[in-house]
Amino acid sequence: MDTISVRPARIQDVAAAAGVSVSTVSNVLNRPERVNALTAERVRDAVAALDYVPHPGAAGLRTGHSSSIGLVLPDVANSFYSRIARGAADAAYDHGYSLVLCDSGDAPEREQGYFTMLVEQRAVGAVVVPLGADPTRLTRLRERGIPLVLADRAMPAQDGCSVSVDDIAGGRIAVQHLLDCGARDLLVVNGERGIRQCADRYQGARQAVRSRRAARLGQVVAEEMTVAYGMEIARKLDDLPDGVFCTNDFLAAGLCRGLGERGVKVPEDVQVVGYGDLDIASFVGTTLTTIRQPVEELGRAAVEMLLDEVEARAEHAHETRVFAPDLVLRESTRAPSAP
Amino acid sequence: MDTISVRPARIQDVAAAAGVSVSTVSNVLNRPERVNALTAERVRDAVAALDYVPHPGAAGLRTGHSSSIGLVLPDVANSFYSRIARGAADAAYDHGYSLVLCDSGDAPEREQGYFTMLVEQRAVGAVVVPLGADPTRLTRLRERGIPLVLADRAMPAQDGCSVSVDDIAGGRIAVQHLLDCGARDLLVVNGERGIRQCADRYQGARQAVRSRRAARLGQVVAEEMTVAYGMEIARKLDDLPDGVFCTNDFLAAGLCRGLGERGVKVPEDVQVVGYGDLDIASFVGTTLTTIRQPVEELGRAAVEMLLDEVEARAEHAHETRVFAPDLVLRESTRAPSAP
DNA sequence: CTGTTAGCGCCTTCAG
DNA sequence: CTGAAGGCGCTAACAG
Numbered sequence: 001m002d003t004i005s006v007r008p009a010r011i012q013d014v015a016a017a018a019g020v021s022v023s024t025v026s027n028v029l030n031r032p033e034r035v036n037a038l039t040a041e042r043v044r045d046a047v048a049a050l051d052y053v054p055h056p057g058a059a060g061l062r063t064g065h066s067s068s069i070g071l072v073l074p075d076v077a078n079s080f081y082s083r084i085a086r087g088a089a090d091a092a093y094d095h096g097y098s099l100v101l102c103d104s105g106d107a108p109e110r111e112q113g114y115f116t117m118l119v120e121q122r123a124v125g126a127v128v129v130p131l132g133a134d135p136t137r138l139t140r141l142r143e144r145g146i147p148l149v150l151a152d153r154a155m156p157a158q159d160g161c162s163v164s165v166d167d168i169a170g171g172r173i174a175v176q177h178l179l180d181c182g183a184r185d186l187l188v189v190n191g192e193r194g195i196r197q198c199a200d201r202y203q204g205a206r207q208a209v210r211s212r213r214a215a216r217l218g219q220v221v222a223e224e225m226t227v228a229y230g231m232e233i234a235r236k237l238d239d240l241p242d243g244v245f246c247t248n249d250f251l252a253a254g255l256c257r258g259l260g261e262r263g264v265k266v267p268e269d270v271q272v273v274g275y276g277d278l279d280i281a282s283f284v285g286t287t288l289t290t291i292r293q294p295v296e297e298l299g300r301a302a303v304e305m306l307l308d309e310v311e312a313r314a315e316h317a318h319e320t321r322v323f324a325p326d327l328v329l330r331e332s333t334r335a336p337s338a339p
Numbered sequence: 340m341d342t343i344s345v346r347p348a349r350i351q352d353v354a355a356a357a358g359v360s361v362s363t364v365s366n367v368l369n370r371p372e373r374v375n376a377l378t379a380e381r382v383r384d385a386v387a388a389l390d391y392v393p394h395p396g397a398a399g400l401r402t403g404h405s406s407s408i409g410l411v412l413p414d415v416a417n418s419f420y421s422r423i424a425r426g427a428a429d430a431a432y433d434h435g436y437s438l439v440l441c442d443s444g445d446a447p448e449r450e451q452g453y454f455t456m457l458v459e460q461r462a463v464g465a466v467v468v469p470l471g472a473d474p475t476r477l478t479r480l481r482e483r484g485i486p487l488v489l490a491d492r493a494m495p496a497q498d499g500c501s502v503s504v505d506d507i508a509g510g511r512i513a514v515q516h517l518l519d520c521g522a523r524d525l526l527v528v529n530g531e532r533g534i535r536q537c538a539d540r541y542q543g544a545r546q547a548v549r550s551r552r553a554a555r556l557g558q559v560v561a562e563e564m565t566v567a568y569g570m571e572i573a574r575k576l577d578d579l580p581d582g583v584f585c586t587n588d589f590l591a592a593g594l595c596r597g598l599g600e601r602g603v604k605v606p607e608d609v610q611v612v613g614y615g616d617l618d619i620a621s622f623v624g625t626t627l628t629t630i631r632q633p634v635e636e637l638g639r640a641a642v643e644m645l646l647d648e649v650e651a652r653a654e655h656a657h658e659t660r661v662f663a664p665d666l667v668l669r670e671s672t673r674a675p676s677a678p
Numbered sequence: 679c680t681g682t683t684a685g686c687g688c689c690t691t692c693a694g
Numbered sequence: 695c696t697g698a699a700g701g702c703g704c705t706a707a708c709a710g
Contacts, residue, residue, distance in 0.1 A: 008458075008484070010687060021697045026689060036695060053458050057396050057405070058687035061702045066396070068407075071440070076428065077635070082421040089415065089442040093449065098456060101410070101440040103428040110432065117437060119392050122347075145347070227622040250622050257596065257624055280619055283566040283589050285596055296416070349703060360681045365705060375679060397703035400686045 009050040018046035029054060060122070069306060070118040070126035070146075071299075072102040072111060079278065080295060081129065084151055087299025088127055095307055097124070104131060112137060119144050124310045127151055127302040135159070147309045149302045161305040163321045165293045167197050170325035171204025174245045174273045174291050177327055179212050180336035183243025183271050187218045189233055189255060190247045191225045201247045201275065222251055227280075230254020234262065240270055243333075249274040249281045252288050256332060260285075272332040287330040294323050348389040357385035368393060399461070408645060409457040409465035409485075410638075411441040411450060418617065419634060420468065423490055426638025427466055434646055436463070443470060451476060458483050463649045466490055466641040474498070486648045488641045500644040502660045504632045506536050509664035510543025513584045513612045513630050516666055518551050519675035522582025522610050526557045528572055528594060529586045530564045540586045540614065561590055566619075569593020573601065579609055582672075588613040588620045591627050595671060599624075611671040626669040633662050 015022040020039060027035050028043040035043075046052070060066045071088050073081045085101070092099040100123065102114035111131050118126055118141070125147040130138060142148055142160065150162035178186060188205050191198040202219060209217040218241065222229040230251040235258050246252035252274030256266050266272055266286050274281055274290035281288040301321055309316045354361045359378060366374050367382040374382075385391070399405045410427050412420045424440070431438040439462065441453035450470050457465055457480070464486040469477060481487055481499065489501035517525060527544050530537040541558060548556040557580065561568040569590040574597050585591035591613030595605050605611055605625050613620055613629035620627040640660055648655045 008461075011689095012687085022687095023689075023698080024696060027696085030689080034695070039696085053455065055461065055687055056459055057461065058400055058702090059689065061397055061400060061687080061704090062689045064702075068439070075425065076415065077418070077422045077425040079416070079418065079421075082418075082424075083416045085421075085424075085440065086414065086416040086442055086444075089440050090444070093442075093452070098460065099440045100407070101424065101428050101438045103425055103432075105425075105429070113432070116392065119347075120395055121437065122394065122396065227619075227624060228626075231624050254622075254624065260600070280566075280622075283593075283619075285566060285570050285593065287567075350705095351703085361703095362682080362705075363680055366680085369705080373679075378680085394703055397686090398705065400688090400703080401705045403686075 009052040011052070011054070013050055014043065014046045014052045017050060018043045064122075066122045066124055067096065068098045068100050068121060068123050069303065070100045070102055070114065070123045070128070072104060072114055072118075072126055072128040072130075073151075074104055074106050074129060074131060076101065076103050080152075083295035084127075084129070084299035084302075087296035087301075088303045089299075090296070091300040091303035091307075095303070097303075097307070099303075102126075106131065108132060115141050118146055125149070125306040127299070127306060129153060147306060149306045149309075151298060151302050159318070161302075161309065161319050161321070163298045163302045163305070163323065165295070165298065165325055166322045167200035167325075168204040168207070170275065170291045170293070171201035171245070171247075172208045173204070173325065173327050174201075174275065175205040175208035175217075175243075177289070177333065177336060178243035178245060178271055178273060179208065179215060181243070181267075181271055181334050182337060183241075184215045185239075185241045186215060186243045186245065187220065187237075187241040188245050188247065189230065189251050190219055190221050191251075192221065192223075198247050201245075205245055226250050227254035227257070230256075231258035231261075234258020234264075240264060242269070243271045243273075245273045245275075247275050249276045249278040249288060249290055252290065252332070253280050253284045256284065256286050256288070266332050267334045271334060273327075274332070277328055281328075282330065286332050289330045289333040290328050291325045292328045293325045298323055348391040350391070350393070352389055353382065353385045353391045356389060357382045405461045405463055406435065407437045407439050407460060407462050408642065409439045409441055409453065409460075409462045409467070411443060411453055411457075411465055411467040411469075412490075413443055413445050413468060413470060415440065415442050419491075422634035423466075423468070423638035423641070426635035426640075427642045428638075429635070430639040430642035430646075434642070436642075436646070438642075441465075445470065447471060454480050457485055464488070464645040466638070466645060468492060486645060488645045488648075490637060490641050498657070500641075500648065500658050500660070502637045502641045502644070502662065504634070504637065504664055505661045506539035506664075507543040507546070509614065509630045509632070510540035510584070510586070511547045512543070512664065512666050513540075513614065514544040514547035514556075514582075516628070516672065516675060517582035517584060517610055517612060518547065518554060520582070520606075520610055520673050521676060522580075523554045524578075524580045525554060525582045525584065526559065526576075526580040527584050527586065528569065528590050529558055529560050530590075531560065531562075537586050540584075544584055565589050566593035566596070569595075570597035570600075573597025573603075579603060581608070582610045582612075584612050584614075586614050588615045588617040588627060588629055591629065591671070592619050592623045595623065595625050595627070605671050606673045610673060612666075613671070616667055620667075621669065625671050628669045628672040629667050630664045631667045632664045637662055 104111035443450035616631040
C-alpha cells in the first residue's frame with residue numbers, strides 16, 4: 001500500500017465536529033482547567049474521532065517558542081560522543097523536545113553550517129562539543145539568541161553552562177585503588193602529554209601517590225593509545241612494577257596481553273587499571289578494572305541545564321558542572337584491603 | 340555576556356530596507372532568476388546588513404513542506420547504529436534537511452512516542468530500524484503520510500524502501516578468502532542460530548566451501564559473541580583447523596588470543612577472519628583480517644532513498660537495496676595466492 | 679519584473 | 695466559560 005495523502009485534520013475541523021469554536025479546542029488542549037468538563041469531553045472525543053494531531057510548528061510560529069534543540073558534535077560514530085547523544089536524546093524526549101543531530105565530522109565549515117541551521121530553525125538552544133578552541137563563533141551563536149551548553153570542553157562560567165568529567169579525580173581514584181590493593185611500585189602508561197585528559201589523569205595519579213610516602217610512581221608515554229602499543233610497552237618493561245594505571249582501556253588491554261606473553265600474571269604479579277570503560281574492558285580475556293565516566297549523564301545534564309536556561313531565563317545561573325568518574329572493579333586488580 | 344534578545348529581522352524588514360516588497364525579497368531568495376540583477380543586489384545587501392535569516396518553519400507552514408527527517412533507532416550508543424546515524428546525518432546535511440534523532444532505547448512505547456512526534460512535526464519522512472517484527476505501527480505511520488525507509492530489516496518491497504547488508508555474501512567472502520589463502524580444514528565460530536545475521540553468514544560460508552570439493556567446514560556455536568568465549572573456544576579445540584571464520588570480531592580477537600596462549604601461531608598455523616570491522620579488529624595484537632560492512636553508506640542511502648520518495652512522489656519506485664560487505668586484509672591471514 | 683493579497687495552523691487578547 | 699478576530703513569518707497566486 002502506498003502513502004495515503006489524507007490532509008490531516010486541523011484544529012478547525014475538531015472545533016466544527018465538537019460544535020465549539022477553535023479557541024475552545026485550543027484551551028482544552030493547553031489549559032484544560034479553564035474549560036467546562038463536559039465540553040472538554042466532547043472536544044476530546046472529536047480529537048480522537050478525527051485523529052487530530054496538533055502542529056507544534058504552527059503553534060511555535062505564533063508563540064515564538066520552538067521545541068527543538070541542537071546537538072552539535074564532532075562524530076557520532078565515536079563512542080564517547082554517541083554516549084553523550086544517548087543521554088541528550090533521553091533528556092530531550094523526557095521534556096518533550098526534539099533533538100536535532102548535527103554531526104560536524106571534524107569540519108569547522110560544517111559546524112558553522114549547522115550553527116546557522118540552528119538559527120534558522122529558531123532552536124531553543126544547543127548542546128555543543130565544539131571543534132576548535134576559538135570561542136568567537138560560539139559567542140556569535142549565543143548573541144543570536146541560541147543559548148549553549150558546552151560539553152567536554154572548558155568555558156568561562158559567565159558565558160554559559162558546561163559539563164565535563166573530572167579527569168584529575170579519575171586518575172586519583174585509579175591510583176588510589178592500586179594503592180588500596182597493596183601496590184607500591186606504580187607506573188602510569190599514558191598518552192601524549194599534549195592531550196589535556198592525559199595530563200589531568202597523570203596529575204590525579206600523582207596526587208594519590210603523594211598522600212602515601214611509601215610509594216613510587218613512574219610514567220611511560222605511548223605514541224598512540226592502542227592495544228598494540230600497550231603490548232609493546234609490556235614487552236619492553238625492565239623492572240616490573242606491581243601496579244599499572246593505563247590512561248585508556250586499549251592500552252590496558254594490550255598491556256595485559258603483553259604481560260601474559262611474558263608469563264607475568266595479572267593481577268597476581270602486576271595489577272592493572274584502565275580508563276574509560278570501553279566495550280573492550282569487559283570483553284577482553286582478563287576483564288579490566290577501569291574508570292567509568294558517566295558520559296550519558298553528561299549528555300542528559302547538558303540538555304537539562306539548557307532547558308533550565310531556556311525556561312527560567314531571568315533566574316538562571318550559569319553552572320559549570322563537573323562529573324565524578326568512578327571505579328569499576330573487575331579481574332585485573334585484586335580485592336582492596338580495608339584502609 | 341548574556342543572551343541578547345534582539346528580535347531577529349523578518350522578511351518585511353529586509354523589504355523595507357531594500358525599498359522593495361516582501362515578495363521580491365522572497366523571490367530573490369528562492370527564485371533569483373525571476374528578479375532583476377540590480378534589485379537582487381540591493382536586496383542581498385539589505386539581507387546582509389540586517390543579518391536576516393529566513394525561517395523555514397514559517398515557510399513550511401505555507402508550503403506544506405517541512406525539512407526535517409526522523410532517524411529512529413534502538414540505541415545510538417551501539418556502534419552499528421551510530422555509524423548508520425553518521426551516514427544519515429551526512430546525507431541529510433548535504434541535502435539541506437535536518438535530522439531528528441529518535442533513540443527508542445529498545446522501548447516500544449518510546450518508539451511509538453517518537454512516531455507520533457514525527458507526525459506532529461510533519462516530518463517529511465523517517466529512516467527507521469524498528470524494534471519488533473510487527474509492521475502494523477510502521478504501516479500506520481506511513482498511512483499518516485510519513486514515508487519510511489527501513490534499515491537493517493526486511494520489508495515487503497511494496498511497502499517501501501529498505502537498506503541492509505548482505506550477510507550471506509559476507510560469509511561467502513570470508514570463507515572464500517580463507518580458501519584463497521590455502522586453508523582447507525575450516526571452522527566457523529558462530530553466534531546463536533536464532534540470530535538472522537549469524538545464520539546468513541554461515542550459509543554464505545557453506546556456499547563458498549561447496550564450490551571447492553576438497554575443503555571441510557565445521558561449526559561451533561559460542562554462547563555469547565565475546566572475546567572471552569572466543570578464548571574459551573580456542574582452548575577447547577581438539578584438532579586444529581587451518582582456517583577459522585568468526586562471525587564477529589570479538590570472537591575472532593578472543594580466538595586469536597586463546598590460540599596464542601596454546602602456542603599456536605596466527606596466521607602461520609591457523610588463519611583467522613573476523614566480521615564487522617569493529618575498532619577492536621585493528622587495535623588487537625595480531626590485527627584481524629575481517630569483513631567490513633558499509634554501515635555509514637547504509638545510513639546515507641536510506642536518507643537519499645527517502646528524499647527521492649519525498650521529492651519524486653509519483654515516479655518513485657520502492658527499492659530494496661542490499662549492500663555488499665567487503666574484505667579488509669590484515670595480519671591474521673596470509674596473502675592469498677592467485678586463484 | 680514587481681507589488682498586493684490571502685492564507686498555512688495555531689494561540690491569544692479581548693469581548694460577550 | 696466561550697467565541698471572534700488578529701497576527702506569527704513566509705510564499706503563491708494574481709494583478710499591475
